[in-house]
Amino acid sequence: QVQLVESGGGLVQPGGPLRLSCAAPGSIFRTHTMGWYRQAPGKQREQVATITTGGSTNYADSVKGRFTISRDNVKNTVYLQMNSLKPEDTARYYCNAVRGGLEYWGQGTLVTVSE
Secondary structure, three states: OOOOEEEOOEEEOOOOOEEEEEEOOHHHHOOOEEEEEEEOOOOOOEEEEEEOOOOOEEEOOOOOOOEEEEEEOOOOEEEEEEOOOOHHHOEEEEEEEEEOOEEEEOOOEEEEEOO
């Protein structure tokens, strides 16, 4: 069973930063596009950002200019640096690895943006 392990969630004030991490097995990390998704209460899961094995990135319009996805190919870890957080960023954030028709998910980490 492939394990993607997220960490870094928590409570942060509006305007503040937070960094999420996701560690993956090397065999997955080296060959799969990695991404972050989120799901707010009562809403569908949505894609936040993705990064290919070659380093190409893609962002949801709602986070462009505020969030940065990156990958450390030594630590087999993908990061999501979130700046200028807004209350509407509150959600459970999930790490994702995808290649062809196969994808894997982490358990998620909760991010709450509130005073």
